[in-house]
Amino acid sequence: MKTRAITGFFFIVILISAVLLGPYTFVSFFSLIATCCVYEFYRMVRTESIQPLLLLGVGVAALGLVLVSFALLAILPYSVLPVSIVAVLFLYIAALFRTTQHPIQDVAYSLFGLLYAAIPFIFFMGLGFVGDTYNAYIPLGFLILLWTNDTGAYLAGRSMGRHKLFERISPNKTWEGFVGGVVMAVVAGFILSQYFGIFPVWSWMCMAVIIGIFGTFGDLVESMLKRNVGVKDSGNILPGHGGLLDRFDGLLIAAPLVYLFLTLIDK
Template sequence: MRTRAITGLFFVIVVLASIVFNAYLFTGFFLVLNACCLYEFYRIVGDANGKPNALLGLLFGVLAFGVYGGYQLGDLSPNCLLLVIPLAALVWIVPLYQKDQDNPFTGIAYTFLGVIYIVLPFVSFLSLGFLTGAYNYRLPLGFMLILWGNDTGAYLMGRFFGRRRLFERISPKKTWEGLIGGILLALVVSSVLALYYPVISVWQWVGMALLISAFGTFGDLVESMLKRSRQVKDSGSILPGHGGLLDRFDGLLLAAPVVFVWLKLLLSLQTVN
């Protein structure tokens, strides 16, 4: 328990510092997290029935995230994203020369699935920092605080008051009481953020909290479904007492794209009006 607490505290400090310090550190840090989570995903899904091309998938994911981040920072042209096209073609071509691939299309599907499941959400999260134009750490910071608030509320309420199972087939420990506790604490966090960070309105912060609670929970369940289908307890062991990085960011994977699209549409409508 002590190791878990120390690791968790250190990790939270590092994540928050990377967001608040400056745009370059934010982009670089989440580029690394993106690559690590993608690697963990490939490690989990690969088996005798089909193995993803982890090297090409990682190159694809790092290049796509890096170029997009460079574009947001104003250092690269969006045309540089065209560089991912040859890598995408190689994902299809390389299995032709791999004699040990009994199910090549399964491996190809796993490779591209990793990009969709991991890279796209991290790119969406990165975009939150640039949603209002120049880099503004408040939205990605708020996202993480709300997500952690939801997780903390769900854990505490579920542990002390949990009775009714939410999704026993996938995650036996999750309860409806935990879900409610997560939503309530996420709403409290969003209300505090709205008070100190009026970069978006109060109701937009509240809506953001509700989306994060809902889709963050689904993201957690989806990763649990993945691990259960592969009979894996943790996605990795890089964080003592916590498992892998994918275990810590599973809620972000479904919540970040939804929150980004929602805020993007709202801010676009405000601009038009």
Template sequence: MSNLVQRTITGFFFVAVLIFCVAYSGYTLVGLFFIISVLSLYEFYGLVKQGGYKINLVLGIAVGVIVFLCFLLRAYTQIDSRKVMILFPLMLLLFLVELFRKQQKPFENIGMTILGIIYAVLPFIFFVSLGFLHGMIYNYELPLGFLFLLWSNDTFAYLFGRQFGKHRLFERISPKKSWEGFFGGMFSAVVISQIIAHYFTTLNSLNWAVVALIVVCFGTMGDLVESMFKRSLDVKDSGSILPGHGGLLDRFDGLLIAAPFVYAYLIFLEV
């Protein structure tokens, strides 16, 4: 099987599963992205291990799982917010356990362990939260619209960049990205946001356009951040879980930075 065929088949099923789980119910959304966040965290730790860091894999993933579940409980069951404070002593466990591991660079190991939770777990919490802005009442329009905008930007930025790209966007980090591709992706995402606004009426057309701009700007930065991360470790792909596409961090790099900013904007609007 050629790489192109493999990539196409993987991409089709990957997108189909995402759309189904987001559109079907809040339970399928939460379940899928809980799995994705755990696997992404495991992928992150695998990468930093290649860089020579001796992170505490088991404890790091355990804390990541608890962080995800605590934020979900706080958002969707309205439990006493003081109970979420247990996250702080959980983080401190990473320091205490390091006392007994006898590693040469304990604080670097702790830092990378915590960074994995910040980078590979928290953004998915923000994305899932887009569907629960009104408490336990799930609305698929915002998370699904977010994905449509993210994918449209990625697709059209690639097409415009390939056809017209001459001026490098950030050559030191990603030599193939161009300003032409960036603005082509932005224009396309804004146009598609107006189509989305016609069917997904949670936001008006203006706010969907603003969300599109946030997704384009911060999604592009997310792509660059992930490229910077891989370059610092001298690896090509974050993993191989998706044949022809690399790892989960490769596929969700734009979401990791864009989702928190979209969530912040919508909270500011009080939609």
């Protein structure tokens, strides 16, 4: 428990610092995190019969994230982004030169790794540039709401949890914890609206609901993935916490939806 607490504290400090230190640090740090998540995904799912194209897949992810970062920072135009899509096609071609048992399955897992572990971070990075210029308080607010939801779900589930949410996927999650997490996130959203501004109160509270609901789904999807491949944690890079995917599972579904919500209300 002590190791977990210490790791969690320093990890949160690093994440907050990466957001607040400016746009270059923000996109560089989370591009690195996303690339590591793709690598972690490939390592997690790899078995004798499943052999994703690890190096090429990680390379394609890194290329795409760099191009997106340059576009967000206005170093390159957004028209360069299709280059990363073209790079994905090389995954199909590379599979022709391998002698694995199930090449199409390998390509499928390689593509899923990009979709699951890299693309959501592109949307998260996009949150910092919703208003065209970088605003650290939007991605910071997202992270605070995500952490608040996790904390509220844990406290409510531990004290009042009776009814299982998805017992076959995650036996410890309860409906009481789910509702408690969403409620605490909404309260946090109201508080953030008073200090961060940027959006009206209702927007922050809607963000909190989206994060509370779909952050929980992200957690459950990652639990389903780990059960499917027979692992307890996605990795061991964070002592007491597991892997990076274990820490960012809620972001993977919530970030794209929050980005879509904010771009719609910004019109």
